[in-house]
Amino acid sequence: MELTKDYLSSHGIRPSAQRIAIMDYLLTHKTHPTVEEIYAALVPLMPTLSKTTLYNTLKLFYDKKVALMLNIDEHTTRFDGDVQPHAHFQCLKCGTVYDIFEPELPELRSVYKQKIGDLNITSVELSYKGLCAHCEQDNSN
Amino acid sequence: MELTKDYLSSHGIRPSAQRIAIMDYLLTHKTHPTVEEIYAALVPLMPTLSKTTLYNTLKLFYDKKVALMLNIDEHTTRFDGDVQPHAHFQCLKCGTVYDIFEPELPELRSVYKQKIGDLNITSVELSYKGLCAHCEQDNSN
DNA sequence: CTTTGTGCAAATTCTTTGCACCAAA
DNA sequence: TTTGGTGCAAAGAATTTGCACAAAG
Numbered sequence: 001m002e003l004t005k006d007y008l009s010s011h012g013i014r015p016s017a018q019r020i021a022i023m024d025y026l027l028t029h030k031t032h033p034t035v036e037e038i039y040a041a042l043v044p045l046m047p048t049l050s051k052t053t054l055y056n057t058l059k060l061f062y063d064k065k066v067a068l069m070l071n072i073d074e075h076t077t078r079f080d081g082d083v084q085p086h087a088h089f090q091c092l093k094c095g096t097v098y099d100i101f102e103p104e105l106p107e108l109r110s111v112y113k114q115k116i117g118d119l120n121i122t123s124v125e126l127s128y129k130g131l132c133a134h135c136e137q138d139n140s141n
Numbered sequence: 142m143e144l145t146k147d148y149l150s151s152h153g154i155r156p157s158a159q160r161i162a163i164m165d166y167l168l169t170h171k172t173h174p175t176v177e178e179i180y181a182a183l184v185p186l187m188p189t190l191s192k193t194t195l196y197n198t199l200k201l202f203y204d205k206k207v208a209l210m211l212n213i214d215e216h217t218t219r220f221d222g223d224v225q226p227h228a229h230f231q232c233l234k235c236g237t238v239y240d241i242f243e244p245e246l247p248e249l250r251s252v253y254k255q256k257i258g259d260l261n262i263t264s265v266e267l268s269y270k271g272l273c274a275h276c277e278q279d280n281s282n
Numbered sequence: 283c284t285t286t287g288t289g290c291a292a293a294t295t296c297t298t299t300g301c302a303c304c305a306a307a
Numbered sequence: 308t309t310t311g312g313t314g315c316a317a318a319g320a321a322t323t324t325g326c327a328c329a330a331a332g
Contacts, residue, residue, distance in 0.1 A: 014306085016312065035296080050314040055297065057312095071212040071268070075322090076296065089260045102257055116241055118274035119230050127212075127266045133259035155331085157287065176321080191289040196322065198287095216297090217321065 011064050021046055022057050026067060026081030032088065032097040034076045072097060072127040087126040093135035100128070152205050162187055163198050167208060167222030173229070173238040175217045213238060213268040228267040234276035241269070 004024045008015040021042055025033070029041070035054055042049055058079055061067035068080040072090050078097060087100040114121055145165045149156040162183055166174070170182070176195055183190055199220055202208035209221040213231050219238060228241040255262055 053313055069215065071215055074210065074212055074218060077215060089257065098260065100257055116230065116269065119239065120271040120277055121269045122271040125268045128257070128260070128262045130261040130263040136261055194288050
């Protein structure tokens, strides 16, 4: 919690109670949560928290580059407190988003922040979809 | 138009007038259009066309694998009639989505439809963001 | 006829905005 | 004491749903 506060400060983000709670949630729940999931988790701890603040804060985190904004899910935006370049996989059946740090994904590291032709790359998102092992073998649901 | 009709038929899609018009639009406008853009372009030619049909049809195209559904844009879904594996780049200033077929993106081809660990990949989306050359040099807007 | 496709209107979901109050520098 | 942060309520945008009619096999 104190570490989270320092983390925010060192990135030029004033550490309000709300911001600390939200970043703390992201750092301890690497599940690529939606706004709704974060809200549901934090409201019991911080009853006055509003969706507006949540949206404001997540946008701020994204702008300050302490969170990734993922568009892998067609229905909603997901957030990731892990800003190291890595790929994601979403299971089409259960919806779970998995991290992929496999070394056989050099693109992410080599092309990141480079140019392709006359395009100046500042961010990259690599997303896979399919069935996870659990859903693959489980034909029941 | 006749080619488009055959194209749909050969993919198990009954070629209604609406479906032909929509696929034809996708095949001749490789601009990664939004639903709104497709609608605005087609309504003058087909005044009774509804958004519902457009949504139904684009979903059908996606399911039948004759169109890609792109999540690169955080505000809206974009569609692409080019189903060959390729990457995209969206300019953060002007919003344009460019195709990237660069050969230095082997990931897309090699990993596509393979497994990573115990995850069964069926599709992949590689999206870059940044400034395009035009917006980069143009500080005025 | 029986299934499939279309389209209107309404509903739903996700996200943003306007504004007032509160808090910190 | 001004700037920045929070949160309520309302608005807005994108997408989905329910249902009735039309069209094709």
